[in-house]
Amino acid sequence: MRVGLFDSGIGGLTILNTIVKNMKNIEFFYVADTLFAPYGEKDTKEILKRCDDITNYLINEHKIDILVVACNTATSISIKHLREKYKSLPIIGVEPALKPAIEFSKTKSIAILATPSTINGSKYKELVEKLSNNQELNLYHIACSGLAKKIEEADIEESSLNLFLKNYLEELRDKNIDSVVLGCTHYPIIKNSIKSFFENDTKLYDSADAIAKRLKELIKDKIKSEKEQRVTILYSSKINFDMVNIILKDCKYDLRECKI
Numbered sequence: 001m002r003v004g005l006f007d008s009g010i011g012g013l014t015i016l017n018t019i020v021k022n023m024k025n026i027e028f029f030y031v032a033d034t035l036f037a038p039y040g041e042k043d044t045k046e047i048l049k050r051c052d053d054i055t056n057y058l059i060n061e062h063k064i065d066i067l068v069v070a071c072n073t074a075t076s077i078s079i080k081h082l083r084e085k086y087k088s089l090p091i092i093g094v095e096p097a098l099k100p101a102i103e104f105s106k107t108k109s110i111a112i113l114a115t116p117s118t119i120n121g122s123k124y125k126e127l128v129e130k131l132s133n134n135q136e137l138n139l140y141h142i143a144c145s146g147l148a149k150k151i152e153e154a155d156i157e158e159s160s161l162n163l164f165l166k167n168y169l170e171e172l173r174d175k176n177i178d179s180v181v182l183g184c185t186h187y188p189i190i191k192n193s194i195k196s197f198f199e200n201d202t203k204l205y206d207s208a209d210a211i212a213k214r215l216k217e218l219i220k221d222k223i224k225s226e227k228e229q230r231v232t233i234l235y236s237s238k239i240n241f242d243m244v245n246i247i248l249k250d251c252k253y254d255l256r257e258c259k260i
């Protein structure tokens with residue numbers, strides 16, 4: 001069983017890291033599309049084409065049986081197109097974990113942090129509409145322009161990161177928020193810094209566990225137990241090796257450049 005994943009860079013590794021812990025006997029091929037990162041502020045058509053090219057590459061070069069789009073932005077822009085075009089390939093996408101946040105929030109004041117593309121995309125607007133369901137909710141949508149890039153470049157020294165985050169999060173301090181949705185797969189990497197802007201008992205939500213669960217359900221009957229787990233990280237331009245190591249600290253992997 002071969003599972004392909006991709007993201008604009010290291011963000012989707014937060015999903016891969018959760019998946020590999022739970023799933024043996026699978027070969028994983030993860031594309032970090034650093035050549036085109038960040039996706040969140042780029043032209044939609046350009047990203048759609050890129051997602052298509054990467055899917056094609058994973059199918060042709062690595063013979064994947066299933067695809068995980070490990071990026072909220074890419075999912076929001078391309079999942080419909082990819083599912084229509086690659087009909088026989090099961091595709092799992094990531095969306096902001098708004099559902100559990102609404103379910104478990106007591107104050108019903110929730111902050112959702114994501115890239116501008118995700119927040120402004122129609123897919124996210126539909127999700128909000130579907131989940132709001134006539135409830136009294138205070139949802140604070142924060143399009144964190146530049147944050148994924150900063151994380152990608154490992155520019156996350158505490159004081160400069162806090163100064164950067166202050167621009168987005170300061171206004172949320174007195175809003176009685178008890179739940180924060182990390183709607184970009186890069187953000188869990190700096191979750192402690194984000195958390196420091198909120199009350200101690202504020203809960204942060206990301207989508208990694210839900211994706212791992214979904215993948216497990218989809219492939220449970222197809223895994224051949226004699227195969228060893230193999231994880232290959234493919235990057236399309238330069239990547240920060242230290243960051244990869246930090247995120248995948250308990251996992252053995254190969255790392256190599258790819259041409260897409």
Ligand code: DGL
Nearest residue numbers: 008011039040072073185
């Ligand atoms: N990690 C991505 C996401 O989940 C994309 C970040 C970016 O490239 O802008 O949205």
